[in-house]
Amino acid sequence: MTEAAKSNKAPRTAITPTREENFPEWYQNVIKAAEMAENAPVRGCMVIRPYGYAVWENIQKHLDAMIKAEGVDNAYFPLLIPLSFIAKEAKHIDGFAKECAVVTHHRLEANDAGDLVPAGELTEPMIIRPTSETIIGDVYSRWVQSYRDLPLKINQWANVMRWEMRPRIFLRTSEFLWQEGHNVFETHDQAEADARRMIDVYREFYEDYMAVPGYIGAKTPDERFPGAIETYTIEAFMQDGKALQGCTSHNLGQTFSNSADIKFLDRDGTLKHAWTTSWGLSSRTVGALIMVHADDDGMVMPPKLAPHQVAILPIVRDDADTDKILAFCDELQKQLAAKGVTARTDKTEARSSDKMWTAIKKGVPVRVEVGAREIAEGKLTFTRRDLGKDGKKTATVGEFLSSIGGVLDQMQKDMLDRAREKMKAMVTDVASLKEMRDFFAGEKIGGVRIDYKLIQDSEEFEAIKKDFSVTPRCLPFDDEGQKVIVAKAY
């Protein structure tokens, strides 16, 4: 490149600021540029736009199938929970009381000034579910009578509300979407195995669909879900070095069967309290998808979750060719559909360069350019989003159609591989609390892995937590509970 060209071509990114310059702002701008979501009039709530919701729908579609394959049925439990229900379980209420939205009235009336004011105070206030253990426990106490009723495995897709002090779109909103599974077993061991099984289902989902790897393990006691005897988690690392709890699976022991009185008559004729689990994955995973894969030009969608996998971009120079090109695009889209590949043709009147940037910012895995040249030569030009413009390739229509499946699979795999490399680089092994302090005081981003023993009952570790706002993220299964990962977290 000549000097002149260099000076004219300031490296321009589709998203400003870049990740390097200001990660939180970059994150919000990626979402805006890809038209995935926006903030709602109510603080902490979001409007999930069609393109963002399509990602969630794909998450639902695939995860739901995986959950059902575990012998779980879907059901739906109500949004409103009697206040008395959540008050039943002391640990649980300690964990959630501060974030509960409370419904106290059921009617609006106009006052003298003409303003609508709440009237009709409820005799018993209700809370909007922050999670559904208590109400599902109440229902289960009637459904479960005999060991023959077990195991009971039910999942619901729902919205929940936790009044957040500091909301961030997708990552922490007051209202969010999720699935919550609630299983009941005869024994501790069955519940424990189930909690472990479900975190493994999530791991598979995270790796195979989201192309997001993570550190999988147990939460330390103080980081557990309120009421759980074990909480398992996937801790993924974002590009800024912070960890994100990607989902959780809890062994709830007999906590909720005690408070909700879920009992079954066992084979030996005695009444026993059941053992329960719960496990959830929320719309924050969309945020993880962005913070792991997106770059300074915007979103990069893993092919398996992309709203559409191929963007067909008609390159129209001359009105005379328009109809022919569009017809060609329609045919191409149909043939892709026949191959199980979702494609969308950009039929807007935008200039071709703008069509490209739109597809780039939305992170569409593969862009295909179709112009007069392609039609004349019977060849297509296509580009993988994650490889940049240097990844441009040409192929005949036939070659393209027969290879597109493989191209998408390869991209999915490459995204996971790259994410895994980044993840490994995010965690540094340290041998002492001194080294941990030095690490967090230094420039390097990410977290540390250290012997678990060293942080237990340690005043210095409490000080480090405070000084650098880091927390124990998990005790990875790979280290058999001997090591703990400590990092800043979302």
Added chain:
RNA sequence: CGGAGCGUAGCGCAGUCCGGUAGCGCGCCUGUUUUGGGAGCAGGAUGUCGGGGGUUCGAAUCCCUCCGCUCCGACCA
């Protein structure tokens, strides 16, 4: 709830210190030439200056008061 910023056109901002009747860029609309990694030209539309109150002949600007948003912390998926 603490700390720091900010609220002016759809978006991003200037104007505020020092009061004088609303501006820039992008986007949008029309036309035209363009179109393969962010087009050029010519026209055009768009504002309760966050809300309320006060000072003043006159307030985006000064004073009081409320509200909201963003970032950093505490809480958390």
